[in-house]
Amino acid sequence: MLKIGIIGAGRIGKVHGESITKYVKNAEVKAIADVFLNEATEEWAKDMGIPNTYKDYKKILEDDEIDAVLICSSTDTHSKISIEAIRAGKNVFCEKPIDHDLSRIKEVIDELKKSKVKYQVGFNRRFDHNFKAVRSAVAKGKIGEPHILKITSRDPEPPSIDYVKVSGGIFLDMTIHDFDMVRYLLDSEVVEVYASGNVLIDNAIGKAGDIDTAIVTLKMKSGALAVIDNSRKAAYGYDQRAEVFGSLGQVSVENDSNSSAVISTKDGVTGEKPLFFFLERYMQAYAQEISEFIDAIVNDTEVPVNADDGLKAVLIGEAATKSLKANRPVKISEIEY
Amino acid sequence: MLKIGIIGAGRIGKVHGESITKYVKNAEVKAIADVFLNEATEEWAKDMGIPNTYKDYKKILEDDEIDAVLICSSTDTHSKISIEAIRAGKNVFCEKPIDHDLSRIKEVIDELKKSKVKYQVGFNRRFDHNFKAVRSAVAKGKIGEPHILKITSRDPEPPSIDYVKVSGGIFLDMTIHDFDMVRYLLDSEVVEVYASGNVLIDNAIGKAGDIDTAIVTLKMKSGALAVIDNSRKAAYGYDQRAEVFGSLGQVSVENDSNSSAVISTKDGVTGEKPLFFFLERYMQAYAQEISEFIDAIVNDTEVPVNADDGLKAVLIGEAATKSLKANRPVKISEIEY
Amino acid sequence: MLKIGIIGAGRIGKVHGESITKYVKNAEVKAIADVFLNEATEEWAKDMGIPNTYKDYKKILEDDEIDAVLICSSTDTHSKISIEAIRAGKNVFCEKPIDHDLSRIKEVIDELKKSKVKYQVGFNRRFDHNFKAVRSAVAKGKIGEPHILKITSRDPEPPSIDYVKVSGGIFLDMTIHDFDMVRYLLDSEVVEVYASGNVLIDNAIGKAGDIDTAIVTLKMKSGALAVIDNSRKAAYGYDQRAEVFGSLGQVSVENDSNSSAVISTKDGVTGEKPLFFFLERYMQAYAQEISEFIDAIVNDTEVPVNADDGLKAVLIGEAATKSLKANRPVKISEIEY
Amino acid sequence: MLKIGIIGAGRIGKVHGESITKYVKNAEVKAIADVFLNEATEEWAKDMGIPNTYKDYKKILEDDEIDAVLICSSTDTHSKISIEAIRAGKNVFCEKPIDHDLSRIKEVIDELKKSKVKYQVGFNRRFDHNFKAVRSAVAKGKIGEPHILKITSRDPEPPSIDYVKVSGGIFLDMTIHDFDMVRYLLDSEVVEVYASGNVLIDNAIGKAGDIDTAIVTLKMKSGALAVIDNSRKAAYGYDQRAEVFGSLGQVSVENDSNSSAVISTKDGVTGEKPLFFFLERYMQAYAQEISEFIDAIVNDTEVPVNADDGLKAVLIGEAATKSLKANRPVKISEIEY
Known part of the structure; x- marks a missing residue:
């Protein structure tokens, strides 16, 4: 014990x-x-x-x-x-x-x-049933060589402005999860990043020096391309989807919701919204990541997300931040540390 | 020409x-x-x-x-x-x-x-892209031996009471299409029918001696079972679906709609309603049935729906009508003509 | 405690x-x-x-x-x-x-x-997130007055023949859950039952005096009609769906699966099968039913499923069994006890 | 006439x-x-x-x-x-x-x-039932102010190398439709483009001086961001989807297929592939665009797609081409003519 x-x-x-x-x-x-x-x-x-x-x-x-x-x-x-x-x-x-x-x-x-x-970093999405299914399909070659990855990652509500100020910016605070997902789903390293963004939700976020809406394009060592789109506020809830397209086809995952109930009336055919936020969506993933951490200790095996994964995601985040400011693609190798 | x-x-x-x-x-x-x-x-x-x-x-x-x-x-x-x-x-x-x-x-x-x-009867649904796909999957053995067929067939609006009075009753007017579908999709003859029904939409329909809501169970010569549910009024539009379940799996079809657009807001995730009624849903099927009729004449081949198919559907309708009145299962062989 | x-x-x-x-x-x-x-x-x-x-x-x-x-x-x-x-x-x-x-x-x-x-009976499906969503939509009047209920309930594998022999028959063993669902989802009592069935999966089930495929039609006190279709063997896994159709529309629920992953290749667009069987599908429902039982004791409130619910489901099961044997609709009031 | x-x-x-x-x-x-x-x-x-x-x-x-x-x-x-x-x-x-x-x-x-x-340009996708539904939802304010547009546009097969050589490059030949869609769906002009791309499908395309896989990010005058992903070869067929995300929610459209048939077996739950290519997918859109052209002449009204629309799409294509070569964002105002 x-x-x-x-x-x-x-x-x-x-x-x-x-x-x-x-x-x-x-x-x-x-x-x-x-x-x-x-x-x-x-x-x-x-x-x-x-x-x-x-x-x-x-x-x-x-x-x-x-x-x-x-x-x-x-x-x-x-x-x-x-x-x-x-x-x-x-x-x-x-x-x-x-x-x-x-x-x-x-x-x-x-x-x-x-x-x-052992040292494990908390990238919980790697333990989500949907993203694991994408990773598994890619790893098994079901879609052939990956060519294009699309990640949609949007929060239901922006954080407080106080939090925004100390968050390190959207790319280090929020997109960092997506940067890790890019590496995880494509099993390849990011070589270059181009980030575009804007303040469309709350001017206070802009005044705090951050953006609330972003599209980030990434070039991978494998030659694949990836794109992430972020928003700090999706009216319908936490939007967490991914698609990997490859030489033999595509694997995609949708959001989870509370039930599969669909109501059809004269007004349309309506299903439930996605689960509201990360606690609802990733509760099982949190349990799974801790469980695998404990297993790695007990069995003396590799942790599933190590310090280097933690470093890489921050490196990509820094490159994205620099790209946004300079409005040009930035190579990961440009980031010094 | x-x-x-x-x-x-x-x-x-x-x-x-x-x-x-x-x-x-x-x-x-x-x-x-x-x-x-x-x-x-x-x-x-x-x-x-x-x-x-x-x-x-x-x-x-x-x-x-x-x-x-x-x-x-x-x-x-x-x-x-x-x-x-x-x-x-x-x-x-x-x-x-x-x-x-x-x-x-x-x-x-x-x-x-x-x-x-040549003599062809107008069972247009046999020419619908969705129902043809079901028939094709069954015929190719994709679901193995058929065991259970479910047909949902509901109109968006009841006909006028004047029409109801001369319609021959719901089973000969509306369900007759579904009876033909049962024979078509399962490629087997109906042996026995049990019909239950009620007046839930408009009392005037009841006064005219008819019902507006029905569930009909059919036993097939092959041993398979089929069930049809009907309503004269589906608030969301024309509801035309089918599922065949068999030893190796199931094939099912959904309604068609005007577009695949889905709108997600704080109120839910809403798609379009089914196409409103038979003219919208079956327009292409009507063209196809006439086209195949012409082809049968030109090439001197069998028509796709013959007079015997027309007779069989009415026979089942008569059995259903009798079953509803007597509240007992009725064998097709009981119907004399 | x-x-x-x-x-x-x-x-x-x-x-x-x-x-x-x-x-x-x-x-x-x-x-x-x-x-x-x-x-x-x-x-x-x-x-x-x-x-x-x-x-x-x-x-x-x-x-x-x-x-x-x-x-x-x-x-x-x-x-x-x-x-x-x-x-x-x-x-x-x-x-x-x-x-x-x-x-x-x-x-x-x-x-x-x-x-x-307190005395609670183990009808776990009442605690399933999907069926609760159907019940909730009906109870809130979202679909108006219920007219037609369709339940599809199919197991992935038949039980052993030894079990079949002591099971009381498919209606008391398997469909009993669906009978409870009919009462729960429609909030009305069953008045009459007509059961049709066949042995299509395993002749040994027939020799043991039971059937493996069934369609049961039920008339409700409210005037609504319900239909249940059962199979002891769905090749694709545990099939547990329901639809309630009413004067204002319809609410329906689909199966749960392990993930929302969809793989598109030259062979088609393929999603995951339903969760395999009741332990996978209803694990959370089992926890919920026990939790509500404990709550009822602690707070001295009504249990959510009482002995009368247990009795009613068996009564309907007996009526269905009798209906199958006699091949006629059987009123619940005919069943003596 | x-x-x-x-x-x-x-x-x-x-x-x-x-x-x-x-x-x-x-x-x-x-x-x-x-x-x-x-x-x-x-x-x-x-x-x-x-x-x-x-x-x-x-x-x-x-x-x-x-x-x-x-x-x-x-x-x-x-x-x-x-x-x-x-x-x-x-x-x-x-x-x-x-x-x-x-x-x-x-x-x-x-x-x-x-x-x-009258002078109309053949951007047929504006007449597609799905994209019209997206435009309509955006125009009616159903999703509020548009923030992010995602277009996925992939062909089932690359054209011949001979065609590639005279095509003007992927952005002027294929993505040009998507550039028009961006303007149409967001009702705003493109200000800046960043194009990334690679040769992942056929080296001969690379030798001909073109790419076969691309992600293009566009900044709109309204402040919205758009992203297009292209591939010359989607194994599962013609992939033509769009999503507009805004302050009040999102509208999205999926591919069309030949039927809604879904087959569930032990191998999974499989639907049909998208319609194969543009003739299948856009046949009705072609009829509609010609019909609206004729109407504009007969009624002496504005054509739905004019020469300026034709110019704008080529301008964006030129900017994308320049961006790809220079690996930097290019403003539309940089393109001289």
Whole structure:
């Protein structure tokens, strides 16, 4: 029975805590730490049967019984805590991104080279049933050589302007998931990026120096082309689709909804909207990613998403950010770190 | 170039006239006759380039240049004109049903035995792209041995009460198409029928001695079972679907609509309604059935829907009518004629 | 924290045990009893953290700490254990059917009248996301007055012939779920049943006195008509669909599948098959039904499926069985008990 | 009755000839001219009832009875014949593109300024039922302000290498239709284009100086973004889809297929492929565009696609071509003519 410590008791920390408690066979949460530890979190921990709650995450790192930590705190603390946890000999699951600063990601990777701990990054979409089905079809050669990948990724609501200001920009905050998907679905590296974007939803986002609508074209090492379209606000809910087109055909996935019910009346033939947002859509994917992290530790196998995957996605994000500003295609090799 | 005469210039007569003029290579309409011949019809005939218009259909039968007639007049005249046309040596396309009276259908069949003319009955759905695809899948063995057939057949609006009174009842007027579909899709004969029904849409239909909602179960000679559900009023339009389930799987068809457009908003994901009614849904099927009738004459081959098919559908309709009244299953062999 | 005892450690007993352990907040399994208790079950209980395992279910009934029992043993023991459990003051969740013998169901109901315990019957489909969406649309009047209900319910594989022999026949074993669905989706009682059926899949099923393919028509007190089609073997997997058609339109639900992936190649446009069988399709529904049972106890509210629902479904099953044998419609009021 | 002359009796010339003969009320084809006039074309003209066939198109221009000409000859003759026809006072329908050379398109436009004839360009997709439904939804404000347009446009087979060499490149030959669609669906002008592409299907296409796979991003005057993805070879058939996403939601259209038949077996749930190519998919659109051209002449109203539309699409094509070569975004205002 692996003992887990969770650092950061926000929404995603609790999602992982609940997943481990309910679905993961070989692990249990021993402690949770949050700098803003409050009564609600204490109660939640009690419900989950988590014995220890701390304000200071270092107590988790100091606990010799704890085998692995989940870093679910704010992004600016990810790399610092990652390094401390690695040094403390803990296996680490770190929410995305590892850092907005490439040099700090590099420090984490350097630290990992001196260590034998497992380090997994939280790209949850790789564990989604639909995207896994796309990956599987591509990997099995069902569509031949991939030529074109289209990803549609749109949120139902923009985040708060306060969040936008510290988010690192749409490409590092939101599109980063899609950049990882591009690499995952095509099994090839990105060579060049061209990003176009605009502020069409909320001028305040523009004033905060960001955009809310984007189309990003990517050229892959394999020769394939990929395109991502993003919006911060889809009126009908969380829109998460992908299509890979290749020499023998195409594989595509649609959104999930709450039921397959279709109502036909004089007004039309109406089905349900997509599931509202990431918690609804990816709940099972979150459980699956943690489960595979635990398995990798227990069986001493490779983690499914490693620090290098974390780095690559940020590199592409930096290239996209630069491309948008310069209004020209940017090679990944141009990004220094 | 075959010369055609059309008897009856109502809606369906004009549909056929237009089809022949526009789509059928080897035929042209020489004359149209209608007991209520009016200016609108004269104009329509002129537009179509039809040289002769009559009040008396006998002028068509007397015209030696005319090779084939289309009987599109009211149902109570079908069998009489059929016999006269056969005796006049004309090939005959007769709208369904040949007659409500089985003995008169028999007279037509007897007359045909003495003649060499072609005689086709207007079961247009056999020529619909969707139902043909079902038939083709079944015939090719794609679903193995058929076990269960489900037909959904619902009109968008009930006919006038005046029409209901002379319609012969829902089973001879509306379900008769579905009875033909059962035989066509399963390529087997009906042995027994159980009909249940109710008046749920308009009490006036009940007062006229008919029902407006029905479920009919049919046992086939092959052992397969079939079920038809009917309604005189589907709020969303003409509902025409079928599913055949067999030992190796299932083939099913959906309704056609005007476009594939789907609009997703905060209110749901909405597509178009089915095409409104039979003229919209079956326009191409009407052209196809006439085209195959002409082909059968030109090439001296079997017509795709013969007088026996016309008889069988009425027999099943009679059995269904009897079943509903007696509230028990009725064997086709019980129906005398 | 409610303490639960599970009687019968077969497939469904374990499903419920796991659901309670993982998803149900206010309950925990204290004991499990199985007359064939073996090592695998002992291990499973250990995994789940269930402290007590017995061969004799009476030890559960005698345990004063246990608030509720789940009867998941073989059908022939349901009514007997139900009565014993009620007498022991336990709340009871009983798998369907309560009994094949109507008089024994009546005994259970009589016993319940003398008691204050909750008694819920295991019609899991009422808790399925799709069927709940149909029910909700109907209840909210979105399709107006219901006129026609169509249920398609087909298993992927027939049970063993040994099972068929003791199953009570297809209508009491398999269609019983659909009979409950008819009552649930239309919120009306069945008045009359006509059942047609055949042996098309396996002659051994016929030799065992049963059928494997059926179409059942039901007349409702509300005037609506319903039709169920069943097969013991759908090559493509578990087929569980429903459509309710009414004065204002229709609501329909499709099967669930593992993903929405569609592969388009020169051979066609291919999606995934439906989920294979009931464990895959209804896993969440099983968790939900147990959760609502626990809630009803904790909050002292009505159970969502009561003993009368259990009785009604068997009554309809008996009427269908009689209808098939006599080849005539059978009124529910004809069935004595 | 308008008299029409058709110049060029290739595939598309015959499509229009047949459309006019069969579907267009107020027009008839009086003559067809083709520099390679052969027996097959003579026979086809006879079938259609077209009285005159010529080798020299000038005979059509000289015929005072002819009101309008359809220019369906090879692209390099379009602008020359356009100018001659305008000077001869004929209304002109010209297949796309007017010319590969922008200065020659300008000459046609200059000629038109001196004349009162109608001039329509053959962007047939504007008349497709699906794309019209998208345009209609956008125009009615159903999706609010448009933010993102996605067009997928893929051919089932690449053209011959000989054709590729004279085609003007993929953007002027194939994507030109999509460029027109972008303007039509968003009702806004293109400001800037970024084109990425590759040779993934056939190296011979690369050797001929062209690409076979492309993603083009377009910035619109309205602020909206658009993306087009093209392939010269989709294994599953002609892929013609569009999605417009806006502030209130999204409208999308799928491919058409021959029937809605879906076959479910142990191997999956399989529907039909898209209609094979443009003749199958756009047959009705071709009839509709000619019909609207005739209507514009008869009623003296604006043609639905004018010479300026023809110019704009070529301008965008030139910008895309330049963008691909320079690997940078190109403003439409950079293209001189």
